[in-house]
Amino acid sequence: MKYKAYKDRLTTIADIGYSIGLLSWDQETYMPEKGAGFRAQQMATLSGLVHEHFTDKDFGKILKKLNENPKKLNEKQKRNVAQTLKDYKKQKKYSREFVELLSKTTSECFQSWQKARKENNFKLYAPHLTKMIELKRKEADILGYKKHPYDALIDQYEPGARVADLDVLFKDVREQLVVFVKKIAAAKQNEDKFMYLHYPKDKQWDFGIDLLKQMHFDFEAGRQDISAHPFTTSFNPKDVRVTTRISEDNLKSMIWSCIHEGGHGLYEQGLPESEYGLPSGEAISLGIHESQSRLWENMVGRGLPYWKANMKTLQKYFPANLNNISAEQFYKAANIVAPSFIRTEADELTYHFHILIRYEIEKALMEGKLEVKNLPEYWNARYKEYLGIKVPNNTQGVLQDIHWSHGSIGYFPTYSLGSFYAAQFYATAKKEIKSLENKIENGNLLPLLEWLREKIHHHGKYYSAEELCKKVTGEKLNFSYFMDYAKGKYSALYNIK
Amino acid sequence: MKYKAYKDRLTTIADIGYSIGLLSWDQETYMPEKGAGFRAQQMATLSGLVHEHFTDKDFGKILKKLNENPKKLNEKQKRNVAQTLKDYKKQKKYSREFVELLSKTTSECFQSWQKARKENNFKLYAPHLTKMIELKRKEADILGYKKHPYDALIDQYEPGARVADLDVLFKDVREQLVVFVKKIAAAKQNEDKFMYLHYPKDKQWDFGIDLLKQMHFDFEAGRQDISAHPFTTSFNPKDVRVTTRISEDNLKSMIWSCIHEGGHGLYEQGLPESEYGLPSGEAISLGIHESQSRLWENMVGRGLPYWKANMKTLQKYFPANLNNISAEQFYKAANIVAPSFIRTEADELTYHFHILIRYEIEKALMEGKLEVKNLPEYWNARYKEYLGIKVPNNTQGVLQDIHWSHGSIGYFPTYSLGSFYAAQFYATAKKEIKSLENKIENGNLLPLLEWLREKIHHHGKYYSAEELCKKVTGEKLNFSYFMDYAKGKYSALYNIK
Numbered sequence: 001m002k003y004k005a006y007k008d009r010l011t012t013i014a015d016i017g018y019s020i021g022l023l024s025w026d027q028e029t030y031m032p033e034k035g036a037g038f039r040a041q042q043m044a045t046l047s048g049l050v051h052e053h054f055t056d057k058d059f060g061k062i063l064k065k066l067n068e069n070p071k072k073l074n075e076k077q078k079r080n081v082a083q084t085l086k087d088y089k090k091q092k093k094y095s096r097e098f099v100e101l102l103s104k105t106t107s108e109c110f111q112s113w114q115k116a117r118k119e120n121n122f123k124l125y126a127p128h129l130t131k132m133i134e135l136k137r138k139e140a141d142i143l144g145y146k147k148h149p150y151d152a153l154i155d156q157y158e159p160g161a162r163v164a165d166l167d168v169l170f171k172d173v174r175e176q177l178v179v180f181v182k183k184i185a186a187a188k189q190n191e192d193k194f195m196y197l198h199y200p201k202d203k204q205w206d207f208g209i210d211l212l213k214q215m216h217f218d219f220e221a222g223r224q225d226i227s228a229h230p231f232t233t234s235f236n237p238k239d240v241r242v243t244t245r246i247s248e249d250n251l252k253s254m255i256w257s258c259i260h261e262g263g264h265g266l267y268e269q270g271l272p273e274s275e276y277g278l279p280s281g282e283a284i285s286l287g288i289h290e291s292q293s294r295l296w297e298n299m300v301g302r303g304l305p306y307w308k309a310n311m312k313t314l315q316k317y318f319p320a321n322l323n324n325i326s327a328e329q330f331y332k333a334a335n336i337v338a339p340s341f342i343r344t345e346a347d348e349l350t351y352h353f354h355i356l357i358r359y360e361i362e363k364a365l366m367e368g369k370l371e372v373k374n375l376p377e378y379w380n381a382r383y384k385e386y387l388g389i390k391v392p393n394n395t396q397g398v399l400q401d402i403h404w405s406h407g408s409i410g411y412f413p414t415y416s417l418g419s420f421y422a423a424q425f426y427a428t429a430k431k432e433i434k435s436l437e438n439k440i441e442n443g444n445l446l447p448l449l450e451w452l453r454e455k456i457h458h459h460g461k462y463y464s465a466e467e468l469c470k471k472v473t474g475e476k477l478n479f480s481y482f483m484d485y486a487k488g489k490y491s492a493l494y495n496i497k
Numbered sequence: 498m499k500y501k502a503y504k505d506r507l508t509t510i511a512d513i514g515y516s517i518g519l520l521s522w523d524q525e526t527y528m529p530e531k532g533a534g535f536r537a538q539q540m541a542t543l544s545g546l547v548h549e550h551f552t553d554k555d556f557g558k559i560l561k562k563l564n565e566n567p568k569k570l571n572e573k574q575k576r577n578v579a580q581t582l583k584d585y586k587k588q589k590k591y592s593r594e595f596v597e598l599l600s601k602t603t604s605e606c607f608q609s610w611q612k613a614r615k616e617n618n619f620k621l622y623a624p625h626l627t628k629m630i631e632l633k634r635k636e637a638d639i640l641g642y643k644k645h646p647y648d649a650l651i652d653q654y655e656p657g658a659r660v661a662d663l664d665v666l667f668k669d670v671r672e673q674l675v676v677f678v679k680k681i682a683a684a685k686q687n688e689d690k691f692m693y694l695h696y697p698k699d700k701q702w703d704f705g706i707d708l709l710k711q712m713h714f715d716f717e718a719g720r721q722d723i724s725a726h727p728f729t730t731s732f733n734p735k736d737v738r739v740t741t742r743i744s745e746d747n748l749k750s751m752i753w754s755c756i757h758e759g760g761h762g763l764y765e766q767g768l769p770e771s772e773y774g775l776p777s778g779e780a781i782s783l784g785i786h787e788s789q790s791r792l793w794e795n796m797v798g799r800g801l802p803y804w805k806a807n808m809k810t811l812q813k814y815f816p817a818n819l820n821n822i823s824a825e826q827f828y829k830a831a832n833i834v835a836p837s838f839i840r841t842e843a844d845e846l847t848y849h850f851h852i853l854i855r856y857e858i859e860k861a862l863m864e865g866k867l868e869v870k871n872l873p874e875y876w877n878a879r880y881k882e883y884l885g886i887k888v889p890n891n892t893q894g895v896l897q898d899i900h901w902s903h904g905s906i907g908y909f910p911t912y913s914l915g916s917f918y919a920a921q922f923y924a925t926a927k928k929e930i931k932s933l934e935n936k937i938e939n940g941n942l943l944p945l946l947e948w949l950r951e952k953i954h955h956h957g958k959y960y961s962a963e964e965l966c967k968k969v970t971g972e973k974l975n976f977s978y979f980m981d982y983a984k985g986k987y988s989a990l991y992n993i994k
Binding site: 011012015016018019022023026030031032033034035037038039041042045046049218219220221222223225235236238239276 | 509
């Protein structure tokens with residue numbers, strides 16, 4: 001009975017939370033512009049209700065009793081209760097004053113960032129970001145940590161991830177990936193001009209839908225729409241929304257954002273419906289979520305077998321542009337490695353330098369070793385060092401990302417973790433699924449999806465990221481999988497010995 | 498301070514209520530089909546929260562204190578408080594048991610109706626509808642009434658409307674309109690075959706958007722989408738959603754549903770933003786809402802001046818179908834009067850016979866003079882009597898409307914009230930706006946909209962329907978305005994002396 005009360009409460013909270021999800025989805029896709037003010041208020045009200053229902057004392061009592069007397073619970077139920085109790089205790093640490101201050105600061109910080117970015121004027125943003133960083137250091141103290149204040153923040157996005165481990169990981173990125181990318185830069189470059197011809201919007205849209213269908217994204221339990229920044233959101237496993245963007249003079253933008261979000265969407269559609277609202281019905285972490293999008297986007301969607309399967313379809317949509325382009329040529333064009341200023345436009349290798357830089361900055365900010373006013377200088381120096389490029393202005397530099405203005409410190413590392421997990425999962429899938437890449441070459445993506453469903457999606461949050469990784473691949477996260485993938489693929493692509 | 502607490506509570510309730518509105522809008526427009534189950538649950542949870550927040554004892558105390566000590570309140574605030582207190586007392590009358598029973602019965606009744614309609618089998622529906630009618634009679638007792646149990650139900654949709662008045666109104670419909678429509682039936686009939694040629698979807702859509710823009714529907718504060726059944730919903734005056742449907746072999750369907758919903762949408766966009774969540778920020782009643790849609794759809798959108806303004810644009814979209822059709826011919830085709838089985842497809846005159854029949858039935862059901870099992874027979878006899886047609890089957894007869902299956906008894910009369918109010922308002926507008934129909938003929942609809950804004954929209958629910966009608970037109974609802982409108986228009990159209 002107590003477990004039922006616990007589940008009912010979480011169902012109510014999920015119902016409200018996913019309603020916020022729809023308010024937010026609509027805001028990014030269909031909401032008329034003048035609706036923004038009331039929409040923000042409506043979302044804030046519902047967020048308040050979620051907090052109220054989750055931190056309610058009676059609910060706390062139920063959680064504690066269940067946790068102390070878990071005899072009648074099965075293993076999954078025990079883990080659910082333990083997870084929720086952990087979240088409950090965390091939420092209870094925040095005073096109302098702190099939450100309100102954080103909310104106010106976030107709003108101001110976001111607005112100043114928008115203006116600063118538009119006007120290429122970092123000084124407009126600096127005082128608000130300084131306040132935000134101070135608050136985030138306080139938040140780390142409120143939440144508590146053992147070794148590093150940054151740990152407390154990372155844990156909100158990637159439970160269990162710690163600076164001690166990430167330092168090792170990003171050291172590898174710095175030492176191994178930087179060296180390899182330099183080799184690529186020195187090699188003969190491939191051609192991708194045909195990607196930037198005119199590609200009409202409607203045909204790109206249709207091709208994207210074809211790709212999602214081929215991935216077995218269930219359009220009876222989800223849909224795709226257009227938004228300025230592609231994203232995935234879900235209101236339950238039977239209603240998963242992905243969005244894409246289409247640029248008529250850049251075919252790359254739609255294709256790989258579509259596959260990427262499709263990967264996120266498949267994870268959400270694969271979560272167990274019966275566990276709605278419970279930890280066992282949720283994604284494990286942002287890193288594991290990103291592993292699903294990156295696996296589909298990069299290991300599958302930027303692979304040669306995939307384009308052998310799909311080149312003819314693509315040519316039918318754009319015969320004039322692509323009839324003379326072979327699957328091999330398309331594959332090469334899909335994998336151009338070159339340093340660039342903007343994270344979201346980076347290739348799958350140099351992308352991690354963008355994250356590395358942000359990781360180093362966030363750590364330094366949290367340690368108090370870096371002051372906000374010195375951020376642009378620090379940023380530009382790192383871009384020179386790791387990517388060998390001179391950042392032309394702050395808008396294309398330190399002002400490019402929304403994350404810090406939203407108070408999301410500790411979020412960036414999950415992007416790299418996602419890619420590294422993806423490489424490790426995919427290496428295992430190749431071992432376990434007979435002739436996987438032949439199957440992909442034949443356009444048969446179901447065996448891979450079924451493998452991901454069984455190994456990852458169906459478990460919800462039952463395992464931690466580390467447990468899952470060990471269970472699926474036999475070992476914890478190991479950067480060498482990604483490095484092997486990168487070397488194998490790009491050595492061939494760029495004729496590197 | 499107390500008034501602020503009152504307003505804050507209503508704002509919270511509105512935030513939740515309008516979130517349900519979005520969940521519902523999405524359900525009808527974009528939600529993937531498998532999402533239906535969880536969506537229903539999410540809407541139920543939020544509805545429960547609205548009820549909980551509204552019927553909260555502390556809120557009741559605030560309301561009562563404000564109502565007893567209204568010295569510090571201005572007239573608008575006093576009326577708001579009185580209105581909310583009235584609603585509060587009404588909501589408090591419902592026991593949890595009754596609400597749950599009603600909800601369960603509604604769900605079963607709706608499902609049985611869907612099946613019965615599909616299979617043309619009234620017997621599947623009858624036992625559930627019988628239960629529903631019993632509950633509705635109980636509900637009338639719970640709510641209380643002075644003269645007629647039906648009064649209690651009508652009041653939920655059209656506050657202040659009573660059987661005593663509606664009987665007089667529908668007597669006029671029966672006596673005057675039936676006679677006039679018989680004259681039309683005996684006259685030489687007009688031609689509308691060209692309305693049923695092939696009209697491609699995209700062009701119809703574009704033309705509909707043109708019409709809405711001409712009406713000054715603000716697309717920065719609203720949007721149009723497609724749904725199976727056109728409707729209007731609003732999440733605040735800055736975010737108003739209308740929907741339409743497009744049939745490629747019936748141009749009428751899109752045009753007048755689009756103008757109709759546009760009329761509803763303009764009312765919502767005209768409600769005072771500062772009164773969000775308060776009675777003074779809400780529509781008065783369903784009848785007044787319908788007066789806005791009907792005024793635009795019929796008095797404006799089925800008028801000759803309107804088509805003199807828009808015929809050329811329409812011809813540009815469909816030259817092959819319409820280049821030989823004059824504005825006068827189009828006007829005639831837009832106003833064919835002929836008896837039909839389906840209410841939603843009826844012309845603006847015979848429409849009221851459909852409502853009259855439903856009104857008589859609802860009244861008889863509430864009085865216990867009619868049993869559900871005898872409904873089909875009763876229905877078919879009335880269609881024979883008032884419309885002179887033989888209903889071919891129950892699907893096209895008594896099973897056609899969703900309303901009763903939802904427990905909406907007392908809703909239908911508001912459709913007729915809307916048309917009658919519309920005729921009365923429009924007659925006044927013609928007097929007060931200099932050469933209104935010349936303006937319409939020039940495509941200038943702004944003077945009319947501004948008049949409606951000032952006279953009706955801006956007041957929210959400050960006045961009752963009766964008060965508003967008196968204030969705007971100098972007298973209470975008077976059926977002769979509609980009859981004069983009908984006679985003037987259709988005598989000319991059908992050459993009736």
